[in-house]
Amino acid sequence: MALQKDIFTVSRLNNSVKTILEYEFNGIWLIGEISNFVQPASGHWYFSLKDNTAQVKSAMFRGNNRSVRFIPSNGQQVLVKGRVSMYTPRGDYQFIVEQMEPAGDGLLMQQFEQLKTKLAAQGLFNAVHKKSLPKHIHKVGVITSPTGAAIKDILTVLKRRAPQLEVIIYPSTVQGSDANKQLIDSINIANTRNEVDVLLIGRGGGSLEDLWCFNDEALAHAIYASQLPVVSAVGHEIDTTIADFVADIRAATPSAAAELVSPDQSELVEQLNYQRKQLRNAMLNTLKQQQYQLHLLQGKLSYNHPASRLQQQSQRLDELTMRMQHTIQSLLSSRQHQLIKLQQRLEQHSPKHAIARQHTNVSQLNQRLVHAISSKLEKEKHTLALQAGQLDAFSPLKILGRGYSITSHAKSGKIIKLANDVKVGETLKTQLSEGVIYSEVKELS
Template sequence: MKTPKNNVYTVSRLNGEVRQLLEGELGKIWLNAEVSNFASPSSGHWYLTLKDNNAQIRSAMFKGRNRSVTFKPVNGQQVLVKGAISVYEPRGDYQLILESMLPAGDGLLAQQYEALKMKLAAEGLFAAETKRPIPSNIQKIGVITSATGAALKDVLHVLARRDSSIEVVVYPTQVQGEGADKLICNAIDIANARLEVDVLLLTRGGGSLEDLWCFNSEDLAHAIYNSALPVISAVGHEVDTTISDYVADVRAPTPSAGAELLSKDAENKREKLELCLSRLKQSWQHYQLKTHSRMHNLNHRLQRLDPKRRLEQYEQSFDEMQFRLDAAMEKKLSNLALKQQQLTHRLNQQSPKNKLDLESQRLSYLSSRLKDTIKEKLSNSEKHLKYSAHQLETVSPLATLSRGYSITQDADGKVLTSAADASAGDVLTTKLLKGEVQSKVL
């Protein structure tokens, strides 16, 4: 198998291009998650893991960004963050570089609303060229709203006053609460399947952001966009704006205004003018969104090419090496402490003091034995001496003298044993037990 000569990647080049691809395609996102493994080293950067029940992603928030956060996150805390997907090239890990952080719940709905609005605008759902014209001769109007709401009463009252010939078909649905967006989508699908009306009026009265939240559904936005029937959105009061208002072909500020747009009277010209102004306003809003989206993308590309991002990568790498160095130093110190303990133990075992103590004990033992031996030797010598003395005394001349005998010697000191050994005139010395006597042989 031949090795390809062209387009052979290095690991660094691969990770770099993956980072550019992720940063260029996804851009900035909002994420609701739980904080874990939070770390704040001396560099001032924050490193953490964001997770839910099934997955997790490593994240970093550099000190230039986290200074604006009004709280310090703790493990287990639920947060709402905004950031850009990137790749930490030295490890090949993809991560989220955070720009802002809020406790979960603070502005979550508003952030979700803005995020979805940006997404749908980028997909072209708000484009003016996709808007369908409102029929000029309306005979039937389909109203999608609550059958018991005040909005339906206002719409019927306006239509009866302005043009009683217009027929109204009500597609009743829930317009508030969990699952309401699915029911509204179903009502739109039913109206498109029947094709019994000329236009659809999607409406309800005013309320809080939570009350109107079902009209900020992505599914509902696509249902309106894909509707074969023109759709007018008249949700809430004039100050309320929902995703359905941006996607619809025409936005009316109130339910009554929506009914007026769909009916004609002597003020038809004014209504057409208002319709044109509304369309113009929608086009301007779409242009603003498109321009904002383009500026956002350009800003994102600028940030991606900014040397600051590379510096942040290096700073993150430095922090990681600092973590590893601290761990290695701690392990090294632990090993050295253990080795020191082992050497101390061996030194204690090999210490001269132990040998000296042992030799001292041995010397003491030998000294004791020597004393005992000397004492025993002296005792034996004393006994032997006494015995020898006794034996000596037995054969000693003194013992003989003590029994009354004497010893006679000539002048030369020779002991005389016979009288024949003495001659006349010899001087003899006789030794007695006590003293001696000299005599002369006659």
Template sequence: MQIPKNNIYSVSKLNGEVRQLLEGNLSRIWLSGEISNFAAPGSGHWYLTLKDTQSQIRCAMFKGRNQAVTFRPTNGMQVLVRGNISVYEPRGDYQLLIDAMLPAGDGLLAQEFEALKMKLAAEGLFALETKRPLPDNIRRIGVITSPTGAAIRDVLHVLARRDPALEVIIYPSQVQGTAATDSLIQAITLANRRLEVDVLLLTRGGGSLEDLWCFNHESLAHAIYNSALPVVSAVGHEVDTTIADYVADLRAPTPSAGAELLSRDKAGRLQQLTALEGRLKHSWDHCQLKLQRRHTLLAHRLSQQDPVRTLEQLAQRFDEMQLKLSAAMARQLHQAANRQTALAARLTQQTPAHKLAMAQNRLEYLAAGLHQALDDKLKQARGDLGHCAHLLENVSPLATLSRGYSITTDDKGRVIDNSAELNNGDTLHTRLKQGSVISTVISTE
């Protein structure tokens, strides 16, 4: 086999070129997953693993970037992160270098919002040249909102105060929940089919990003863009921004401001300036988005040649070795403590005090056994004695007397068991159970 002379890589060179290849072809990405193996050494850098049910990837977030995170990551937490794919060259592991981290719920919605915003902007739905001017003489306004919400009350109050001659037609719609988007589209479609108003005001009160999410659907954006009637979006408060605001012909910061824009008043010119300011801001946002894309591309190209990346690699390797050293020292100390405990136990077993204690325990055990044997022997002897006494009592004359019998003897103490042995005048002694009787024979048979 012929070995090529000009195509032999070292491991370091291979890992370096793989890193440049990954960083050059994969730009900044968003990634969602569950945190595991989270570590935060004294250097201030964070190291973790992001995983889902099937795969995992190592991640690093350096001190200068993790200081902007508003929460403390923990194992098991679902997060959304943004970063660049790179290679940790000393180990040859590919990893994600994180520069932003959000909780999964709000982060996913925000990421989905930004992705849809970029998509629709690329399709031209936000272009200023497609915005329709409001009619000069508005006589009838169509309001698309909930008929029971606070927004409709604010709108009607402002219109009645500023221009009571304006006619208002309400197109009832849901403004929150899973069915709200379809309800809003149906209201826009109905208004365009009837063509009974001069302009549409799409509005509701403020709320969280999740509450206003029905105004961030692509289908609603196309319905607003394709509407034959001009659409003014007045969703939420001043800080709330939805896709409907970007695609509408004009955005108002609040429902009341939307009603003021559409009603004639001495301050009408000021409202027109506000509208122009909104369009200018929208144009600026669009321009800023382009600049941000270019900045991201240039920053990515710069990062490929940035010495900071090398320092970050070295810092990560230092932290990794420090963690390994701490773990090895802990294991050595634990093993030494176990050996000391075992030797101390063996030494304790060999001391005279221990042996004396064992002999004392055996002596006490034998003494207790002896006392128990003596007690058992005495109990057995008492039992035997009681049995013999019982047998003796059964054959004793006294036992016979106790059953009602008597014993009769003559003067010489002989037991009389035959009347033929007696003569008239003999003296007899009869012993009973209780006491005795002396009698004289007067006749025998």
């Protein structure tokens, strides 16, 4: 009897390859140049990462790219962390980006994380290996630049808090390519002489590159092997180096380190501070170990996590959205072309030319009408002037001009035609050609 063949569908093949890729290549770092960067309305980022000979399609979804502290651009070198996956609808192999940094500081940060993981696995950060500070400190050794700001801060604090302490400086450069070797030599010299109770190693703040000598693996082993307790005091409070993790005690600043090694006003406060530091270091180490275990579990879970399918569907939605936008744009262009043709045809049959001719005719008729009205008005004005002259000839004012007058009652204005129309004592008004005379009627004696 023939064995039944295991026949794959295309979907099953792509999903199987996707599972293998995400399981085998999870949490890896990749450096490359950004090209073909696209950010659709969904907020996801799609681009390619390339070097001189190859490229890989990449995607960074909105939930992850919100934490990126810069705006990516084509041609930019970046360092990214993520997993290899496959976009199953097209069978495209792609890199899903979870973290992104500029290639400069990002590369240093990657080296920092790799060395920290390596040394943690070797036990250099384990709290059980850390030495406690002596209960009574008489001599303090300081490994730093004798001309830097750190030594000034340390000496100022020690003079204020414990002027009786003796300070021995082991000079070393704290920046540059030779700084790590000089720091190691100073640690070895201090241990060989065995003339101090505790060592302070550090410098003032600076960039990641400025503090890089304190992230040296050989320096970490020298601090770990020191028989003298080592207090790390590198940079400001936010700066963290490998030396901080491997040192017996980490101080946030050089001034804080000086306070740690100088006697406090109260022994109880000193014990509490020490226990707090020890507890903090133990909690940090435990937290780091738990985070590492969580990272491993997340890597195993990520290859079949529902979020992966959601990301695939979201990417498919972005692709369909961009295709739809392209189709709509093409359709609009076609309709606009048809509209232009119709407008041209309409222009050819437009009534505006006939309207223009009618406007001209109307204008001419309007001019003729205005001329006719003007002529009519002139004729009427002439006729009116003749009639006004005739009327003026019969005007009472003309009669008054020949020496006649008109007498009327002053109050009523009624014209007096008969002598009996007036009464004694009544006021009369006589209108002359020019002026008016008021008179009073009296009885003749």
